[in-house]
Amino acid sequence: MMPKILIIDNERAIRNTLREVLELEGYVINDVNNSADGLALIRKNEYSLVLCDVKTNLNGGMDVLTEGLKINPDLPFIMIPSHGTVEMAVEASRKGAFDFITKPLDLNKLLITVRNAVDRNNLVTETKILKRKVSKVTEILGESEAIIKIKETIERVAPTDARVLITGANGCGKELVARWLYEKSHRNKQQLVEVNCAAIPSELIESELFGHEKGSFTSAVRQHIGKFEAANGGTLFLDEIGDMSQSTQAKVLRVLQENKITRVGSEKEINIDVRLIAATNKDLFKEIDNGNFRMDLYHRLSVILIHVPSLSERRSDIPLLVHSFLKEICYDYRMPEKKISLSALEALKNLPWSGNVRELRNMVERLIILSDSVITVANVATFANPSSVSVQIPDNQSKKIDYNQFSNFQDYKDFSEREFIKFKLVKNNWNVSKTAEEIEIQRSHLYSKIEKYGLIRNEQ
Secondary structure (H helix, E strand, O other), rough: OEEEEEEEOOOHHHHHHHHHHHOOOOOOEEOEEHHHHHHHHHOOOOEEEEEOOOEEEOOHHHHHHHHHHHHEEEEEEEEEEOOOHHHHHHHHHHHHEEEEOOOOOOOOHHHHHHHHHHHHHHHHHHHHHHHHHHHHHOOOOOOHHHHHHHHHHHHHHOOOOOOOOEEEOOOOOOHHHHHHHHHHOOOOOOOOOEEEEEEEEEOOHHHHHHOOOOOOOOOOOOOOOHHHOOOOOEEEEEEEEOOOOHHHHHHHHHHHHHOOOOOEOOOOOOOOOOOOEEEEEHHHHHHHHHHOOOOOHHHOOOOOOEOOOHHHHHHHHHHHHHHHHHHHHHHHOOOOOOOHHHHHHHHHHOOOOHHHHHHHHHHHHHHHOOOOOEOOHOOOOHHOOOOOOOOOOOHHHHOOHHHOOOOHHHHHHHHHHHHHHHHHHHHOOOHHHHHHHHHOOHHHHHHHHHHHHOOOOOOO
16 A cells, blocks of 8 residues: 655645655645645544645644644654744754755655655554564453453462463463463563474474483584573463373473473483463363373373363353454554444354354454455355354344345345355255255256355254
8 A cells, every 4th residue: 555645735836746746656645725624634544644834724834743643643744834944943843743844845855755754654653563463462351251260360370380281272262371371470571482382293392392402313403492491480381282292291290390401412400490381272181091191290280270161152252352353453454443233243153163262353354354344244144264154143133134234235135145045955954956956046056156155064
């Protein structure tokens, strides 16, 4: 998207000249001849830069500068007065102007200044987004009994050094619980080191956890510090610990008993002080019965047990999560925040969500991209995950349809056709030939409709 620049100047000739020059450089230009209209546009649009005369109609340009920076503190202003003075330049700088260039304008100088201002604005915006992504710890959202209990447990347990074992299905938020245990601990100024045990080959995991000395094996060309050592004084989060090999389990158990590690290829013991948090999506008791996990390690890890419920076990939290994702994703995409209808929320609540919160967030992102300003139940039906079963429209929707959810007749036709075909398929136990014959269309045509609307048989 090309940078958008606003010109506020009461001289039409100046505005036309600046527009012509800047549009040739690829910028999108708006121009007005007075302060009031300029401020209205700043409130409505997202500009990369404002070029403003000091003496515009109605209020002066300095007032526009002050009010404009209240609306958007990061918006660069270049002041372009007809007759500038040193005092005026100092005042503009003090009020937050990016630069001050007097008329007649040197267009080469102006273009360089404009480019610098736009680049700075882009850097400021990107930095804010990156800082938000890197530093912001997502809140644990939910008002269900299970989530309230998890939050209370974190408040009690985090300030201690007790080991915590977090259980739950993939995508339910185990990593988030671990992050909050770290954030609220007295070790939060030290390292949080994360290890996904399932992502590391079994022959490398010991080196990854405990480190190795140069020459200890063929590819060990230099000394390597392991995750336990890197987390010394801080917190180590071992995710998917149920996938760890038996030999590595034995060594982790020894570390937890003695608070010492030994690098691969070394006999020297290194003292460590690490708070351990572990997580798994497996039933560890079943793994113990099958001989895949050590009972003694389980008891070492599970001083505190926190189970994170699946999304289907806390459907009442879905509206809260959806509204949070709408706000967060629209902000990241730098677009106006989209709304969602109550019927669409009900439809989302009725989906199976095998991928839990992670799948819900992806779904909301898809709806934001592919829907209009208001996300409707028809959008949910159309853009539901291919991996999930067909969208179940709430019972009250079959009795009474909210026609405000449809932006045009085609949306309504698509919605009605999809629901009709889904009803007939379910009625005929997904016998496509029988359904095609019953609704009097060719079987190939019905297959096309099934693919178009993402209809998938409910195996449950």
